[in-house]
Amino acid sequence: MARVAFVGLGVMGAPMAGHLVSSGHEVTVWNRGAERAAAWGAEHPSATVAATAAQAAAAADVVLMCVGDDASVLEVVAGPEGVLDGAAAGTLVVDHTTVAASTARAAHATCAERGVRFLDAPVSGGQAGAVNGSLTIMVGGAQADYAVAEPVISAYAAKSRLLGAVGAGQLAKMVNQICIAGVVQGLAEGVAFARLTGQDLDAVFDTIGAGAAGSWQMANRHTTMAADEFEFGFAVEHMRKDLGNTLAEGRAVGASLPLTALVDQFYAEIEAAGGRRWDTSSLVTRLPRTSHSSPRP
DSSP states (O other): OOEEEEEOOSTTHHHHHHHHHHTTOEEEEEOSSHHHHHHHHHHOTTSEEOSSHHHHHHTOSEEEEOOSSHHHHHHHHHSTTOHHHHOOTTOEEEEOSOOOHHHHHHHHHHHHHTTOEEEEOOEESHHHHHHHTOEEEEEBSOHHHHHHHHHHHTTTEEEEEEOSSTTHHHHHHHHHHHHHHHHHHHHHHHHHHHHHTTOOHHHHHHHHTTTTTOOHHHHHHHHHHHTTOOSSSSBHHHHHHHHHHHHHHHHHHTOOOHHHHHHHHHHHHHHHTTOTTSBGGGGGGGSOOSOSSOOOO
């Protein structure tokens, strides 16, 4: 068992930290919102709630982070009373936040100046994956550091893999988001088309989901899309942040990402309509619901 700190108790971080407690690790947590941290601590009385990120890091050999965005990562790592103000030399920082690869490399460089090790380790699987302990984790960094982190992150990961140097995890997560964006848009069009043509959505998607069209998104989102339920899951504003980083990286390396750019524009429309906190499956709300012709039998 390890002495670990978890920094960031949002919809992803809170259950991830809970799995660490359940696995028997000695856990200290910190969250920018003290009320949320206190509530989490009440649910996990064997853990310690720290007053600052520095205090949390001082009590740990491995510091795990899952915060909001690029600016938050750099602030929590190196800002006043941040992780580096408390971490001892040799401490390993594992950042689960999805950020730009350049941000991961900057955080790594800052940590290295203090003798602190760093892995970038964005996750996939959403809130359900965090709650169920079934996340997929894409990791960038040194093999020796990954060997230390892997037994810890296995508490909430079904699969993790070291994919290269620091930044490689973020680049792999960009591939993940590119693929998801296209799949969700295709599923949204399929749901809208099936509805307009008068088909039984449950029957259709149960059938085609067993074939080549099947996907996690189809299995988990076609029913809620048809029911116009979007107050859950991975928020549009977070997807736009990820796609923004992806498109910027694409421009830097000369990648062609026309579908990704188009879906990002569609998400911008949903944000403008008030859906920034809706699940990414809300792409279906842009599409027609009723047909000008009679439904086919």
